[in-house]
Amino acid sequence: MALWQFFVFSIDKTNPTTYFCNPSFREKAIEQRPTATSKPAPAPSPTIDREPSNESGPSRPSTAQPGTTHSTTTTAATDPFRSNTTFLVPPPHHPPMALPNPPPSGSRTRRGKYSLLSRRAVCAILFASIGPGTGTLAASATASCEATTAAAAAADYERACLLDPLSLFRASAGSSSSGSPTPCLERESFGAFVLVGAGGAAAGDDSDDNNEADAGDSPAASGPACTNLDGDEECEAMAAPVVRAPGNPLPTHQCLMNPSYMLERCARSCYSCFALGGDDGTEPGAECGQQQEQEQEQQHETRVSIGVGQVLPEASSVRGTEVLEDWEEELSRRGLPSFERAWALLTEEFYSVATTTAGYMAGTVFANNHDGSDGDNDDGNHEFDDDDDSFAAFAASLHGYGPARRSCRNYDPLCTFRVAMARVLDGLGDENKDEDGGPFQNSYCSGEPRAAQLCGPACGACHELVLTGSELQTYEDCLTNETLDAFVESKEDDENDEDQDEENPPQPYNNVSNGRTIDDLFRRVLGELPYGDGEDRSGLTYTPTVLSRPSIDVHKHSNRPLSEVLSNGNGDGPPVLLGGPWIVVLDGFLTDEECDALIQQGDSIGREQSTIEDDLEDEEEEQEENGDSESEPEPEWRTSTTAWCQESCVDDPVVQRIQRKIGLTTGVLDEDYYENLQVLRYVPGQYYNEHHDEEGDQHDEKFLPDGPRVLTFFLYLNDVEDGGETRFTDVLGDGTGVYVDVKPKKGRSLLWPSMLSGDLLAYDVRTFHAALEVRKGTKHAANAWLHLRDYRNCPCAYDDLEELKEKLLDDVMVK
Numbered sequence: 001m002a003l004w005q006f007f008v009f010s011i012d013k014t015n016p017t018t019y020f021c022n023p024s025f026r027e028k029a030i031e032q033r034p035t036a037t038s039k040p041a042p043a044p045s046p047t048i049d050r051e052p053s054n055e056s057g058p059s060r061p062s063t064a065q066p067g068t069t070h071s072t073t074t075t076a077a078t079d080p081f082r083s084n085t086t087f088l089v090p091p092p093h094h095p096p097m098a099l100p101n102p103p104p105s106g107s108r109t110r111r112g113k114y115s116l117l118s119r120r121a122v123c124a125i126l127f128a129s130i131g132p133g134t135g136t137l138a139a140s141a142t143a144s145c146e147a148t149t150a151a152a153a154a155a156d157y158e159r160a161c162l163l164d165p166l167s168l169f170r171a172s173a174g175s176s177s178s179g180s181p182t183p184c185l186e187r188e189s190f191g192a193f194v195l196v197g198a199g200g201a202a203a204g205d206d207s208d209d210n211n212e213a214d215a216g217d218s219p220a221a222s223g224p225a226c227t228n229l230d231g232d233e234e235c236e237a238m239a240a241p242v243v244r245a246p247g248n249p250l251p252t253h254q255c256l257m258n259p260s261y262m263l264e265r266c267a268r269s270c271y272s273c274f275a276l277g278g279d280d281g282t283e284p285g286a287e288c289g290q291q292q293e294q295e296q297e298q299q300h301e302t303r304v305s306i307g308v309g310q311v312l313p314e315a316s317s318v319r320g321t322e323v324l325e326d327w328e329e330e331l332s333r334r335g336l337p338s339f340e341r342a343w344a345l346l347t348e349e350f351y352s353v354a355t356t357t358a359g360y361m362a363g364t365v366f367a368n369n370h371d372g373s374d375g376d377n378d379d380g381n382h383e384f385d386d387d388d389d390s391f392a393a394f395a396a397s398l399h400g401y402g403p404a405r406r407s408c409r410n411y412d413p414l415c416t417f418r419v420a421m422a423r424v425l426d427g428l429g430d431e432n433k434d435e436d437g438g439p440f441q442n443s444y445c446s447g448e449p450r451a452a453q454l455c456g457p458a459c460g461a462c463h464e465l466v467l468t469g470s471e472l473q474t475y476e477d478c479l480t481n482e483t484l485d486a487f488v489e490s491k492e493d494d495e496n497d498e499d500q501d502e503e504n505p506p507q508p509y510n511n512v513s514n515g516r517t518i519d520d521l522f523r524r525v526l527g528e529l530p531y532g533d534g535e536d537r538s539g540l541t542y543t544p545t546v547l548s549r550p551s552i553d554v555h556k557h558s559n560r561p562l563s564e565v566l567s568n569g570n571g572d573g574p575p576v577l578l579g580g581p582w583i584v585v586l587d588g589f590l591t592d593e594e595c596d597a598l599i600q601q602g603d604s605i606g607r608e609q610s611t612i613e614d615d616l617e618d619e620e621e622e623q624e625e626n627g628d629s630e631s632e633p634e635p636e637w638r639t640s641t642t643a644w645c646q647e648s649c650v651d652d653p654v655v656q657r658i659q660r661k662i663g664l665t666t667g668v669l670d671e672d673y674y675e676n677l678q679v680l681r682y683v684p685g686q687y688y689n690e691h692h693d694e695e696g697d698q699h700d701e702k703f704l705p706d707g708p709r710v711l712t713f714f715l716y717l718n719d720v721e722d723g724g725e726t727r728f729t730d731v732l733g734d735g736t737g738v739y740v741d742v743k744p745k746k747g748r749s750l751l752w753p754s755m756l757s758g759d760l761l762a763y764d765v766r767t768f769h770a771a772l773e774v775r776k777g778t779k780h781a782a783n784a785w786l787h788l789r790d791y792r793n794c795p796c797a798y799d800d801l802e803e804l805k806e807k808l809l810d811d812v813m814v815k
């Protein structure tokens with residue numbers, strides 16, 4: 001019997017979820033994100049449970065509709081690709097969006113040199129880059145958009161794309177009702193991935209999951225050619241947009257949701273034939289429909305991560321905020337006629353930067369390393385020589401390019417936006433203008449000290465993250481089992497010692513994923529994938545409810561029909577939000593006895609004010625400003641109380657049992673990867689405002705040996721009379737404020753990731769959350785945080801690491 005059948009797929013009648021759009025909630029907190037809870041001193045513990053990864057090719061999605069509670073209205077109006085059956089060639093007054101010219105060959109300008117993909121490839125990139133879960137499209141009438149009022153005829157789709165790739169995005173939500181297309185987007189959000197073609201090995205999909213390029217990684221591999229055929233009779237149905245639950249604007253359009261199968265197999269219905277053509281300008285030839293199943297299995301989409309989805313906010317939402325203040329000031333200093341005009345320019349620039357970024361990541365950052373090397377160069381001079389074939393080859397040849405490449409991401413959703421703002425400014429005055437500077441030459445990238453680290457892709461600056469010589473050594477040593485002090489000493493010894501200790505190479509510092517993705521973890525929890533052998537899970541029972549799950553390859557490897565995957569219980573549970581992060585509730589996870597024991601532990605340890613450093617600092621500052629330095633600062637961001645389960649609490653048999661249940665569920669039994677349980681209490685009036693569990697605005701926890709928190713395993717220990725819901729404040733990660741609420745319930749647990757499934761060093765912007773105010777009763781709960789690497793035996797002392805981190809960020813990473 002399949003494992004999932006052990007679980008009871010029944011549904012709690014007290015529906016744990018609500019979906020709703022509430023931008024006002026978000027407004028309250030968005031500009032002021034605190035760092036999350038500080039860590040307690042770690043304590044030791046052993047054993048490990050690891051499982052092999054499970055990879056295979058794309059699989060066919062299904063036309064099955066979600067359960068009965070869902071609205072399944074088919075509407076062309078919400079779908080950017082199918083809303084217009086007629087695409088028009090852009091009108092003559094709107095020239096095709098020109099891709100910037102590369103700098104002259106042989107230029108020594110390191111920033112700004114890049115390899116350009118052909119338009120055909122860029123079309124493919126853009127087609128997929130407005131990925132699922134990253135954006136809700138809205139019509140607008142900005143000046144720049146008006147110029148592209150048309151889209152091309154379906155038959156001419158490829159041509160339209162080649163003429164103006166961005167026309168693909170310019171279909172409107174309102175076109176069918178109004179009869180006239182309003183083709184532009186007021187708010188655009190580009191996905192976190194770019195697709196560089198189909199077929200061949202995936203450049204970003206290294207089989208050993210070490211985040212390094214593997215031998216055989218190939219850039220923008222040409223896929224099979226195609227003559228506009230669908231290879232599956234259900235293509236059209238599968239490609240049709242479906243609006244899911246009321247209030248949930250996310251279309252479940254399989255071309256976007258399941259691109260690995262759909263873009264290739266249903267190229268006609270997905271309008272993706274161009275994406276399958278060769279990148280050499282040759283005309284498509286063979287028929288998609290005749291692809292062999294086996295070949296299909298071997299095909300991978302070629303996906304490359306560029307970081308978090310990039311957002312072009314609405315002018316109204318950023319006006320008057322810090323983001324725009326400097327810009328507006330500078331604009332008026334340079335005498336720009338109107339804000340509206342500047343905004344129109346900015347919109348154009350945004351598209352252009354996004355396009356360039358996609359080309360740069362696919363064509364340069366991930367394009368090389370065909371030999372599978374990490375790019376240690378021999379001469380170590382890290383200079384870009386005139387006789388190098390390409391900048392990409394140069395960058396890839398740098399010693400330490402592997403770590404740079406794996407950490408080069410847009411960590412801030414506003415990277416593209418900031419660069420676009422800088423380009424508008426730069427275009428207005430002569431000050432920063434550099435005709436030969438190339439597309440990445442702008443005042444943000446050259447003026448912001450952490451631009452390369454925060455917005456490497458948007459700044460075309462991934463190579464600047466290359467660690468050189470001893471700095472690389474520092475970084476790598478810290479990720480092996482040496483202490484910082486030992487390293488510093490050994491570094492001094494080593495300075496005159498050229499010989500490496502070949503017999504005793506440093507042991508790699510284990511990564512919790514060990515080849516598994518977050519998707520794997522959640523799918524095991526749901527019984528869609530088996531756990532490895534060896535652990536007895538018989539004592540573990542729960543009733544899972546999926547509130548949100550990613551949609552790409554949702555059906556991959558599944559032993560359940562899609563209709564079941566998409567509904568909770570028999571369809572009478574809450575709808576599954578498809579295309580969001582994983583958010584899964586497990587009811588009956590803890591017994592009453594376990595819940596009570598944990599509350600009791602909290603009582604006996606004693607609770608203290610829950611802390612967020614920034615919260616208290618802000619408060620102190622405010623008090624100082626008000627001339628009040630006497631009273632204790634009262635935190636405002638997080639008002640609950642906390643007891644850390646340490647020492648005797650850790651050894652308590654019930655706590656041990658809870659920890660083991662958590663381990664059996666995640667598949668990570670080794671306690672060292674978890675922080676100690678953080679036991680929480682909220683009395684009426686207490687809450688925790690919007691925050692993210694991964695620490696720090698800069699998302700630089702990846703530089704620490706324990707790495708980021710990858711998963712929150714949250715435990716509700718009692719029923720709460722009124723309030724206290726956990727709210728995921730913007731599950732689409734695009735600022736629309738589409739939210740998911742989870743009610744506290746005794747014994748219930750709630751799981752969500754902080755990092756992206758395919759890239760555990762990239763922060764998932766969709767899992768910001770808050771604890772709503774408790775209105776009546778007391779809320780008892782607990783956090784168990786799972787880290788990427790061993791948390792409890794950090795090879796370097798935490799404080800020392802702060803120092804190291806600063807050094808890495810300020811002195812080393814940004815040159």
Ligand SMILES: O=C(O)CCC(=O)C(=O)O
Nearest residue numbers: 688725726770771781783
């Ligand atoms: O209390 C809750 O519902 C959530 C708490 C939380 O997010 C946290 O402690 O980090």
Ligand SMILES: [Fe+2]
Nearest residue numbers: 691692693769
């Ligand atoms: Fe949290």
